[in-house]
Amino acid sequence: MEKLRVLGEFFFSQIQGKPIYDHQGRLVGKLRDLAIRWEGDTPRVTGIKYARGIQKHIPVEQLAHIHVTHIDLRHELKEETLAPLQPDEIYIGKWLMDKQIIDLKGSKVVRVNDIKLFWLQSRDQQHLVLNAVDIGWRGLARRLGVEFLFRRLENHLVWWEFIQHPEDKTGSLRLRQEKQHLDQLHPADLAEIIEDLDYKKRADFIEDLDVEVAAEAFAEMELDIQIEILEHMDSQQASDLLEEMPPDEAADLLAELPEEKSDELLNLMEPEEAQEVRELMVYEEGTAGSLMTPEYIALSPDITAAEAIRQLRTLAAKAETIYYLYVLQEDETLIGALSLRELIIAEPDTKLEDLMQTRILSVSPHESDREVAEIVNKYKLLAIPVVDDNLKMLGIITVDDVLEMLVPDRGSLDTFASLFVRKRAMK
């Protein structure tokens, strides 16, 4: 990483219109506008428009000093060193100042009142980069020439990294959270952002996300919004999303779609996952069967604790919970269960059949969800197995599925607060 030194910082409005002198102190022109190129996160200045009607710029490499009162060049201004505006460059005075800024949800926030620039010195080069957008009242006052009245106000800045490259010159500037940044948000927060978007934008937004992240966020949404999104999405993508979701939730969701659509999506899914979902879909809503997931950890009674821990390492990734481990016979009959804690503290060579608890609480798939909630609550369980009349294991119901039923709504969080930063005024 090269070391950067800050030579100066100023607002665009402070240097706009200031005189430019060459190395001998002769007036060359005035700083009318700055041409910038948008590379990566921070756009940098490439040239200075210095006179009305002259379409060529003074390249930024020619700058010796930038003062708030004037600008000095290194050499004499020569025609052959000047460069015209390149197709990937834009003017900040003409195209960025006063632009509308909108947030992720498309709501108008404010306009670009001013732009803050940094003049940086790297080992062998100097750069003039756009550092932040001033969206505060003080910036507005500075443009109107009455900043002295607002000295006590703080500058309200948004770092340039949080601003997306505009699609066209007349378009709005959109605030963003980096894709990685979005992927790091808690799925519940992400779900809220998506829920707030209008339906046309939701599908696009989800398509941009990593499919696993999208599925987690998707699972957090209200059912009617999930349905709406699925209906607007490309079927292939919708099926990818469903594959990533816990099968019980995918089944609930598909059950709400028109039969034609849900068949289409099931056929596009991987056969194995589709089969799981299909099995779950036969249970009616409001029964234990509709709440359960087949993604539990099943172990054989004949293995040792050490072997069980080894198997757990590979099985854990796909399971909904790993705190309860179920011991099943060859024919999938549930014969016992043990907790993760019991497994870990057991002697490594003990067989599971000697470790496991044989008195197990379980429910039938036709039990009502209220009933299940009461049992889970009463015995303070993290999960409860679902078995048929012959004790054949069908799946488990985890406590969060039960919770969801009891507390369907979540309060809203302002996810955007973190985007804005207040910064002390700098000299």
Next chain:
Amino acid sequence: MGPGIITSNVDNDAGGITTYSVAGATLGYKILWVFLPMIVALVVIQEMCTRMGAVTGKGLADLIRERFGVRITFYAMVGLLLGNLGNIMSEFAGVAASMELFGVSKYLSLPLAALFIWWLVLRWSYKVVERVFLAACLIYFSYIISGYLARPDWGEVAIALVVPSFSFDSSYLVILVGVIGTTIAPWMQFYIQSAVVEKGITVKDYAYTKYDVIVGSIMVNLVAVFIVICCAATLHPHGIKVDSAKEAALGLTPLAGAWASTLFAIGLLNASLFSASILPLSTAYFICEAFGIEAGIDKSWGEAPAFYWLYTILIVVGAGFVLIPDMPLIKVMFWSQVVNGVMLPFVLIFMLLLINNEDLMGKYVNTRTFNIIAWVTVAIMIVLTLLMLVTAIFQF
């Protein structure tokens, strides 16, 4: 349908009705010929605003700020805010005057009226509000009935409509300039463009909006013509001079019957109420646009707080001012007229520069012919507005 008809009709606000009544009572039919060219002027100017709104998806204040920078925008907004505030006061004064014709005290009518229009916009979506406004436009037809009840000489009316008459008599000039000057006010351009944007009209369905503008412009001038006819057929032959719409309504009773007078008063009430709602809306729109803050009837208070606060404050201040006893209302209206007159040339010139900007409008810039018509219209409007300013200042 919507933005064009609504914007045009608000043009016949309390001030407009007063001007037309005075014109009809003082000059008779002689003034009628100006209304045909006025339709053209209105269509030309409003069509440009709707086109800009449809193509760019931005309001006029948005575009002015983005194109001409913050300084010009800021001073223009301050000017427009003051000018509109004065206008809003005169609308509430119109509400008070018309309700007094029905024997209702302004201390009762104004708070109720203010509450009603505030609630209307706050409570309902753009779609509903627009329908209420469109219904209000229909009530303007009461003037047409009033005019009919006044039993004018239709032959004379027809001739006066198409044959220009001109005189250098000073009172004629003052009224002529006044009539034309009230036709195009700065707020209209902002309102119609914001309404087009909020309604989500795009280039595709823009053709309908063009008809909307044309229908609106014809309708508003038709109503104006009938107000003039009504006063010209009754008050003018008897040499009754009036200074306000209220006096005109009172003067109609013995000459055209109680019905004509009542309809005239209903028309005034409707026009004042309607404009008292649209003007604060227009103001709230352009201020929010200029600062880039969320705005719109379809947004909730939580989503667009600044917009709704502005709307509320403008209504409260507008209605409150008229309620204060001994307030120099005439003076306030005079200054608001002056400010609006000064702002209009800037707004019109900005509009023409913006609509001819290819970066913004692409292939939807004005054609050459349209540009000639537009510049001529704008030039005439500017000259007349400045003349109105001069005469107003001399009269003052």
